[in-house]
């Protein structure tokens with residue numbers, strides 16, 4: 522059979538894999554342990570922290586979508602980020618972006634303070650700063666593109682080429698786009714990871730993570746650590762996330778139709794100072810988005826006129842948008858990065874990254890676009906009175 526399209530791979534993940542009963546949908550295996558056949562005669566699975574059939578099906582599905590060698594399912598997105606840190610010894614250096622997810626920033630800065638590795642925080646679009654960082658021969662370069670919350674892009678192919686020349690591995694946080702819209706391993710990255718809490722599960726009822734490696738050996742090293750430190754994902758979460766994954770391609774289509782309309786609406790609104798969305802022709806990296814992404818995603822942020830007072834009224838007035846952390850679910854969410862998702866960053870670091878008090882982030886859901894726009898319209902209007 523010819524190579525399948527991504528929607529087919531997502532829907533067919535694990536289907537017809539039950540040899541015993543012929544169950545169409547892969548089963549949920551909750552057993553924590555598995556009987557050996559006899560003395561020192563293990564089956565494929567022996568203990569669910571190490572391996573679990575439901576988790577393995579989900580891991581394989583993501584590895585297939587990312588076109589990598591091996592997938593590792595972790596308990597949260599943050600434990601996937603933490604797992605990457607296991608590749609670093611005390612003398613190693615990691616380069617991270619100055620505007621990554623606040624939780625990742627907090628983890629890296631606090632582990633570095635305890636001497637677990639050397640850390641360089643750089644604006645990866647500042648070529649001079651990046652070259653200086655790479656000249657220190659780091660072990661790892663972490664990339665988040667588009668970034669949370671400002672939707673800045675990093676050219677994955679270009680950074681991978683430079684990082685590899687310097688002897689570094691490249692790990693890309695692909696949470697904002699999912700493998701349906703961006704496949705970093707095909708652009709030269711060595712590791713791609715996700716908070717599956719977001720688009721992959723898509724229904725805001727699982728907290729989870731996943732990592733996929735291009736090379737089998739690197740995947741095995743990380744899988745060894747995931748078992749060793751005990752951060753593998755649960756069977757139940759894997760089951761739900763696999764179910765969510767099946768509709769990921771179709772959900773992304775609707776998310777993007779809605780996001781495109783919202784971005785254009787915000788762009789012309791008098792209450793809005795600036796919109797950050799790579800799908801807009803005015804976005805400074807619109808051309809890059811068109812080449813390395815299949816589409817533009819459904820995350821965006823904007824600066825509202827009137828500062829934090831206007832933000833407060835906006836949040837008070839929205840009815841359809843829910844004021845909540847997280848993103849990527851079918852429902853529309855609104856948040857204030859400075860006091861919510863990026864509160865783990867010191868205010869100075871926030872400002873350095875461009876996160877102001879008037880910045881509002883939207884995760885555009887798949888409700889009817891007329892309702893979404895009507896809600897934003899009335900709340901924005903109220904924010905300016």
Ligand SMILES: Cc1ncc(COP(=O)(O)O)c(C=O)c1O
Pocket residue numbers: 597598599600622624625665669694696697715716717718728729730847862
């Ligand atoms: C881009 C990004 N990476 C990683 C994470 C961490 O994921 P989790 O909350 O599942 O631990 C998040 C969470 O918001 C995120 O937005």
